[in-house]
Amino acid sequence: MTHTPTGSAGPDVRIGAGGPAPRGTVPAPPPGAPGPGRRRAWVESAARLRAAATTEPGRLRIIGAALAVLVVAFGATTAYQVTDRSTAADNVVKHSAPLSATAAEIYRSLADADATVTGGFLVGGELPEKVSDRYENDITHASKLITEAAANSEGSPQARAEIAALNWQLPKYVELVTAAQTNNRQGLPVGGAYLRYANSQMRKPHGLLSSADRLYQIENDRLGRDYTRAKALPYVSWGLGAVALGALLWAQRRHYRRTNRVFNHGMLAASAASAVVLLWLVAGHTVARAELENSAAHGARSMQVLNNARISVLQARGDENLTLVARGSGDDYENNFADGMTLLAGKDPKGVGGELADALRLADDSAGSAPVNAAITGVQTWRARHTAERTSDKAGDYTTAVAKVIGGKDSSGKTVDQTTGSCFDAVDTSLQTAVAHEQDEFKSAADSGRGALTLLPYGAAALAVIAAAGALLGIGRRLSEYR
Amino acid sequence: MAAACTLALLGALVPLQDDPAPLSAGRPAQVTWAQYAATQDGSGTCTQPERSLDPNLGSTTGAAVARIRKYGKLKVGVDQNSYLWGFRDPATGDLAGFDIDLVKAIAKDILGDENAVQYLTVPTADRIKDIKSGAVDMVVRTMTINCERLKDVAFSTAYFTAGQQILTSGGSSITGFDDSLRGRTVCTATGSTGQKKLQGDRHGADVMLVANQLDCLVQLQLHLADAVFTDNALGAGQAAQDPAVHLVGKTVTDEPYGVAMNLADTDLVRRVNKVLNAYRADGSWQASYHHWLEADLPGIKPPVPLYK
Numbered sequence: 001m002t003h004t005p006t007g008s009a010g011p012d013v014r015i016g017a018g019g020p021a022p023r024g025t026v027p028a029p030p031p032g033a034p035g036p037g038r039r040r041a042w043v044e045s046a047a048r049l050r051a052a053a054t055t056e057p058g059r060l061r062i063i064g065a066a067l068a069v070l071v072v073a074f075g076a077t078t079a080y081q082v083t084d085r086s087t088a089a090d091n092v093v094k095h096s097a098p099l100s101a102t103a104a105e106i107y108r109s110l111a112d113a114d115a116t117v118t119g120g121f122l123v124g125g126e127l128p129e130k131v132s133d134r135y136e137n138d139i140t141h142a143s144k145l146i147t148e149a150a151a152n153s154e155g156s157p158q159a160r161a162e163i164a165a166l167n168w169q170l171p172k173y174v175e176l177v178t179a180a181q182t183n184n185r186q187g188l189p190v191g192g193a194y195l196r197y198a199n200s201q202m203r204k205p206h207g208l209l210s211s212a213d214r215l216y217q218i219e220n221d222r223l224g225r226d227y228t229r230a231k232a233l234p235y236v237s238w239g240l241g242a243v244a245l246g247a248l249l250w251a252q253r254r255h256y257r258r259t260n261r262v263f264n265h266g267m268l269a270a271s272a273a274s275a276v277v278l279l280w281l282v283a284g285h286t287v288a289r290a291e292l293e294n295s296a297a298h299g300a301r302s303m304q305v306l307n308n309a310r311i312s313v314l315q316a317r318g319d320e321n322l323t324l325v326a327r328g329s330g331d332d333y334e335n336n337f338a339d340g341m342t343l344l345a346g347k348d349p350k351g352v353g354g355e356l357a358d359a360l361r362l363a364d365d366s367a368g369s370a371p372v373n374a375a376i377t378g379v380q381t382w383r384a385r386h387t388a389e390r391t392s393d394k395a396g397d398y399t400t401a402v403a404k405v406i407g408g409k410d411s412s413g414k415t416v417d418q419t420t421g422s423c424f425d426a427v428d429t430s431l432q433t434a435v436a437h438e439q440d441e442f443k444s445a446a447d448s449g450r451g452a453l454t455l456l457p458y459g460a461a462a463l464a465v466i467a468a469a470g471a472l473l474g475i476g477r478r479l480s481e482y483r
Numbered sequence: 484m485a486a487a488c489t490l491a492l493l494g495a496l497v498p499l500q501d502d503p504a505p506l507s508a509g510r511p512a513q514v515t516w517a518q519y520a521a522t523q524d525g526s527g528t529c530t531q532p533e534r535s536l537d538p539n540l541g542s543t544t545g546a547a548v549a550r551i552r553k554y555g556k557l558k559v560g561v562d563q564n565s566y567l568w569g570f571r572d573p574a575t576g577d578l579a580g581f582d583i584d585l586v587k588a589i590a591k592d593i594l595g596d597e598n599a600v601q602y603l604t605v606p607t608a609d610r611i612k613d614i615k616s617g618a619v620d621m622v623v624r625t626m627t628i629n630c631e632r633l634k635d636v637a638f639s640t641a642y643f644t645a646g647q648q649i650l651t652s653g654g655s656s657i658t659g660f661d662d663s664l665r666g667r668t669v670c671t672a673t674g675s676t677g678q679k680k681l682q683g684d685r686h687g688a689d690v691m692l693v694a695n696q697l698d699c700l701v702q703l704q705l706h707l708a709d710a711v712f713t714d715n716a717l718g719a720g721q722a723a724q725d726p727a728v729h730l731v732g733k734t735v736t737d738e739p740y741g742v743a744m745n746l747a748d749t750d751l752v753r754r755v756n757k758v759l760n761a762y763r764a765d766g767s768w769q770a771s772y773h774h775w776l777e778a779d780l781p782g783i784k785p786p787v788p789l790y791k
Contacts, residue, residue: 179704187574188724189566190704193697327563327571327604396603398563399576 057482063251064475067267068468070247071274074240075464078281079457081234085285086453088229089292093446096223097300099152101439103216104307106145106166110212111314113138114202117177118321119421121195122406126185139174146170149215156222162215169208173201192325199322203315220304227296230449231289234281241278248274248471255478266474273467277460284456291449299442302362303435309355309375310431312344317424320386324393324402334390341383345376349383352376359434368441371434375427382423389420529630533739535640536749537790538757545750548593551620557590560605560613560622564697566720567775568625578602582623584771585642585742585762589621592758611635614745621744621755625716628741637748638741639755640788642768645716646734647677652703652727657710659732664688670699670708676736677712697721703728714738719779730779739786760788 052058113135120131127135146166153159176198183191202208248271255264319337326333346353352360356376363369385404392410393401400410407419551557561582562569569582587597605613605622613619614636625645628638649664651657657664660680665687671677673692681690691708693699700721702708711721715734722728742755762768763785772783 179701183724187572189564189570190697190700190721190724192564193695193701196695197698197701393604396558396601398571398602398604 057479060475060479060482063254064472064479067244067247067251067270067471067475070240070244071270071467071471072464074237074244074274075277075460075467077240078234078237078277078460078464081237082281082285082453082456082460085230085232085234085288086450086457088226089288089446089450089453091226092223092230092292092295093443093450095152096219096226097442097446099149100216100219100223100300101303102145102149102152103212103219104303106142106149107209107212107216108307108310108314109138109142109145110170110202110208111311111318113142114199115314115318115321115424117180118195118199118318118325119406121180121184121192121325122321122402123408127181135177139170143170153219156218159215159218162211162218165206165211166208166215169201169211173198173208176201192327195325196322199318216307223300227292227300230292234285237281238278241274241281244274244467245271245278251471251475255474259478264474264477266470266472266477268470268474270467270470270474273463273470277463277467280456280459284452288449288452291445291452295442295445295449298362298364298368299438299445302359302368302438303442305355305359305362306372306431306435306438309344309359310428310435312340312355313379313424313427313431316340316344320389320405320420320424323390324398324405327398337386341379345379345383349387350380363434363438364441368434368437371430371437375430375434378423378427378430382420382427385418385420385423529633531789532630532633532638533628533641533741533786534789534791535638535741535756536752538753538760540790541753542750543754543757547620547745547748547751548754551593551751555594556599556601557586557593557621558601558603558619559586560603560610560619560624561586562624563604564695565625565717566697567723567779568716568720569623570720581643581771581775582625584767584775585759586623588762588767589623589742589755589758592761593754610743614743617745620748620751621742623742625714625740626743627738632743635746636743637746637752638743639752640759640790641739641741641786642759642762643716643740644783644786645714645738645740647680647712647736647738648715648718648730648734649732650699650703650711650713650718650721650728650730651709652725653729655709655731657731660686660712660735661732662686664710667709668707669710669712670702671712672696672699675713676738677714680735681712700724700728715780716740716776719776722779756788763788 049062052062116131116135116138117127120127120135123131146163149159150163150167153163176194180191180194180198183189183194185191200207204210248267252264252267252271255267256262316337319333319340323333323337341349342354344354345351345356356372356379360369360372360376363372389401389404392398392404397411400412400416402408403410403416404419406421407416410416561578563571563578565580565582568580569578570580571577572579586600586602590600591597603613603619605619605624610622610624610626611632614622622636626632627645628641632638647660649657649660649669657667664685667688668691669681669685669688670691670693671681672695675696678690678692681688688710691699691702693702696711696713696717697720699708699711699713703711703721704725711718713721714736715730718730722730742759744751744755768785772785776783
């Protein structure tokens with residue numbers, strides 16, 4: 001710290017460099033070249049350096065300066081690169097993952113509102129309070145989240161466009177549902193037409209769900225980019241670390257050869273500090289990468305699959321309800337239901353497949369797989385009951401079909417409690433539990449990944465300063481032998 | 484500018500047939516009402532398709548009637564979605580309408596109980612198939628008698644004569660299926676007679692196509708369409724759901740509705756024609772008409788039965 005590397009070399013250089021120094025001034029400045037003063041200064045310092053390299057103290061000064069610069073550069077680069085990765089990891093935890101979750105939740109709330117309101121329609125007359133409350137909650141929740149997303153997506157024009165589309169379409173959807181309910185209360189079949197129209201506005205290309213889906217994709221891409229940035233290998237730091245350590249070793253070997261002294265304490269300390277930084281960097285970032293990879297694999301990817309499964313469940317429920325709302329002209333809703341179920345749980349109604357099988361594969365512990373298994377069982381029961389319900393409806397027993405979907409009395413006056421609705425609720429709840437579990441997993445893994453990097457930039461900076469000081473002290477000690 | 488807006492709206496709202504969107508309003512199979520024939524007299528031998536079997540010239544109690552009595556219930560394909568004709572009353576959850584009244588009269592005649600009916604939801608596309616396969620004994624569902632269908636099924640005599648007509652909201656300058664439609668948006672169901680008529684002469688109107696005739700009422704109420712072109716029977720059903728909407732001008736086609744049955748069930752066809760004769764004569768037809776239709780579709784008399 002008391003030794004300034006190159007500045008102090010000035011007066012000494014002239015001692016042994018009387019000859020070459022003036023040589024630099026001999027060539028005339030080329031015409032049009034920058035001012036002769038500047039040119040002379042540059043040439044002069046190059047000449048001084050050359051002159052210095054001819055004497056041992058001069059060489060030592062150059063070596064000392066180079067070592068200090070290398071070590072400081074290594075420390076600074078490490079601090080910078082790790083801070084960059086740490087910021088990205090921070091973004092994963094604090095921004096992109098929550099934004100992605102918000103977008104998924106917007107999607108889910110909208111799909112839930114749609115499924116809920118179609119179910120309420122089957123009850124006939126006034127919407128039951130439970131149903132209208134859930135619908136109201138969904139819509140309020142969705143609007144709140146859309147506002148939140150708007151506040152947090154300042155950077156992305158694509159995200160802003162989707163949020164604007166959501167903002168513009170949601171009140172229109174609500175209006176259509178209101179018209180559907182008003183007409184239905186009066187016993188007018190046009191209520192059903194309004195409901196189907198509202199549903200189509202929800203699901204059509206560029207409709208509400210598609211905007212929510214694209215917003216989710218955009219936020220997920222951002223999450224992916226933050227992950228990539230956080231996990232990017234700090235090659236420059238590694239390289240500089242290796243070069244700095246190599247240079248320190250070379251300097252020590254040179255020292256040993258010239259003086260036969262094995263240890264130079266300063267340089268030894270510099271080597272140790274540099275090695276610690278390099279090891280810390282490699283170990284810390286590897287751990288961070290592993291934890292982030294873990295959070296991506298078991299948290300983010302699981303959540304993505306589970307969120308998709310939840311959406312499939314909600315849409316299947318909506319289709320099941322709309323098949324009955326459409327009253328005999330609902331073949332397409334029934335086909336959508338079948339397609340949705342295949343996507344969700346595979347072709348075989350009694351088997352395990354589709355998104356739920358993916359979710360099960362990604363679940364890495366029993367706390368994660370238990371709710372997914374419960375959802376799989378729920379879906380199997382649901383599909384069996386749905387088949388029975390379709391049989392009733394096709395046989396002309398609409399009342400029983402409705403009772404099998406939402407509960408109530410069948411055509412013979414018996415109360416049906418084995419409804420597809422209870423399966424839907426159970427599956428939805430199970431998936432919600434699974435998502436919450438994966439969310440925790442994600443959070444703890446991402447937090448420890450982030451934590452592995454927290455102290456590294458400060459440590460790298462401090463150790464680099466120590467290493468530079470060690471190198472200069474070590475060289476300074478040798479230099480003092482020439483005085 | 485207005486035209487551009489309309490076009491934009493059309494682009495946004497009309498589910499085109501080649502639109503790959505599976506979830507849009509346009510679900511091709513959701514045409515819940517009668518599909519009309521392409522030709523009224525496609526062949527030289529069929530000029531008056533509404534001529535049916537005379538109940539006085541053959542048995543009204545044969546194999547088909549015996550089969551129904553043995554089963555104990557009349558299996559009827561109906562619509563649950565046509566207001567005033569066949570729809571589920573949300574208050575009671577039961578089917579009701581002009582078609583349903585007729586079904587009850589037939590069931591009472593054959594089985595002695597107007598409630599001895601198994602109502603089946605038959606998708607439009609499956610109506611003829613279900614009659615031919617015997618899944619239903621008959622279809623009573625605003626089904627138009629025409630030559631093309633006569634190749635596959637037998638019809639009773641006509642129990643109602645409907646026709647394509649314009650429906651619009653109050654205060655509209657549209658006066659019917661005429662040049663008052665110029666520059667306005669007319670909604671009709673994909674594959675309907677209305678669509679075919681509009682292809683022939685649209686009177687300068689922009690055509691909006693939807694999956695289900697009832698979807699047109701939604702478009703009309705949302706001011707996305709200026710008029711609806713559908714048959715007056717279904718138009719009356721729409722008018723009854725919105726006091727601001729009414730039929731205007733004249734009908735531009737004649738579409739007789741009949742009860743469709745299996746070609747082999749000749750005794751059943753005669754039986755139904757016998758029931759229809761009594762239904763027209765004893766005032767039941769008039770009572771049902773008065774209850775369901777007269778307010779929105781005034782001045783209609785029961786069609787005179789024609790026989791082969």
